[in-house]
Amino acid sequence: MSSLLRNQKVRNTLLQVLFVGSIAALVLAGVAIARRNLAEQGITSGFDFLHKSTGWDVSFSLLPATANDPYWWFFLIGIINTLFLGSVGLMLATTVGTIVGLARTSSNELARLLGRTYVDIFRNIPLILQVFFWYALITHLPPPRSAHEAWGMLLTSRGLYVPFPNVGGAAMALALAALIAAIALPVWLGRTSRLSQPVGERLTFQLAGTAAALACAALILIVGRLPDAPLIDFPALQGLNLRGGLRIPPEFSALAVAIAIYGGSYIAEIVRGGFKSVGKGQVEAALSLGLSPWRVFTLVKLPLALRAMLPILANQYVWLIKATTMGIAVGFTDFFMIVALTINHSGQTLEAIGILMAGFLTINLSLAAVFNRINKAIALKGNQLRG
């Protein structure tokens, strides 16, 4: 026996079996105890509860929801809310981050100072404190009757009311697709090899593409508008309440603003790092070829910086998507809040936690996969940097 233990292979196998076995035993024991405890409370395990109706309602939903809808529908609502808040937050944060990051890399000392102050302040205050702050600020705004008004938008303690086109759902989706095309077209036209013009002399094509896509969007909106209604629905006071327009609830705007400002300060640092990593020689070479500063930026600096930024940016995006779970602090029904509510109401603890883990794993893995694809697609191939 002791000679067997002295054998390296046997010892290694034994060690691994012990390690994996004890972890598995811990998990299994936990699950067994939890099942017994829950069974004592009369809660049956399994995923059958997903088809029962919840009996509670959600405050914010992009899909129609009533208290009679089953749990699985509410989970779907939660995931869509999380993804919606996440994508709005990511877009805003990226915009803020790009502007501040560019300010921090600019040659102007005052702009650099401004960018640096921004980053130093907002990076060093916890996100949840910022969420609380914006939420308190928005809910302390005046009531609808004495709302702040600016550009047709109404700012009240019950939310932000913005003008919204009076169009059907299908036309809305088509118009949105046209808007995305307006952003994607110039990018595609700038890169594709199907045009005979050399890259960099395609500005006319790009502008025309954008204009055409925008015109399409406008046309779709005009054609698809609801009958007997003005094209744009402005919010207005009626009695004690506001009617019309689109109401953005305070929970959503507080979270979106906080994510934009906090995330923006981190993305600014990533942008700065990306631009710092662009070799001085490359920029000098481009300048010595006689390129204008703008073209040096778009053709040399930006592509190289993007390549350096992308992997870190992917990490940051995953983090920001996870940060949407702070919705629970102010009562935004994101995926995690639905899970917490499910545990409170149905007692299906293990199943709900399992769904939570599966949901976030899926979101993270798909985001990572998308970024890996982009990263591979834009990576410098071969040795074009050298030579």
Place this chain on the structure above:
Amino acid sequence: MEMVVVAPPAPGRIEDLRRRFFATPLQALLSLVSLAVMVFLAWKLLNWAIFSAVFTTSGGPEACQAAAGACWSVIAARWRIILFGLYPFEEQWRSALACVTVVVMTVLSCIPAFWTGRRIALVWGAGTALYYVLMKGGVLGLAYVGEEAWGGLALTLFIFVTTCLIGFPLAICLALLRRSELPWISRTTGIIIDSVRSLPLISILFTFAIVLPFALPQWLAGDKLYRVILGSALFFSAYQAEIARGGMQGVPGGQEEAAMALGMSYWQRIGRILLPQAMRNALPATINQFVISFKETSLVVIVGFFEILASGNAAYGTGEWRFAYVEVYAFIAFIYFVFVFSLSRYGAFLERRMSVGER
């Protein structure tokens, strides 16, 4: 023939300003816009925070509501609840002293002279013990105060310190296990680390606070505070493990081979060769992780703890100070800012210091 090279005359002050801020029309525009934004914000901020602010409590909330600026009297009236939460009023000096202990401990561990395994362990062990005795009492003639009465800054610092204290060794264990040559061990550890990393911290805190008691035998469940700390330590260690692993990968393979050739045992190789060099590589990222984890202690407010953010909410949430939420949040933000900013500045200083040694 002799050539004399004369340096161009140094630019005058106006010329210097022109070159720095108004070299091109675009630069001039950028400078002017930045300057305008800065002056506008600074004026607004100063006017609000100082010139038209109310500082004393003598007028009560009414004087504040009449003033146009900040109402710092809410801080003057409520600072005790923000800093100490529900801690018994007469004993709050203990809570303050405990906070000082944590600060001293952190400052000591930032000094390179304390960077040996034994000294750092001694500082943190003694500091935490002192903190614990001060807060909980029940010995040395101090009155007993249970964990449920802890709150405010002292609780925030306690959660931070214990998270690091448990999380750091755990992180090194996880990193070593993940680097193990035995495939099943490294793979299992990898799965654990990656699944913890893919979950949001709030969901982990929630699971540990609310769900875990179901899955534990009664005698193991313990106090909610310690379960939450365990959850936050697990989260910290999953991230720190990857940082430590990165640091270990940066150690040249020859180092370990040389140690093996000298006949060192596994633990000697790890403790004397690998870890010291790995920690040196990983130091900047480690400090960054500490900074992040300090900010993230604020999330325990969601599972119902009375840490500084919750006590801030309580300070303005009830009664007459309802309108003064901006001042309370500004005060808490300032406290966080001081801690986090000094930690991250220290990290930047370390990075510079270390990069000097490498060149």
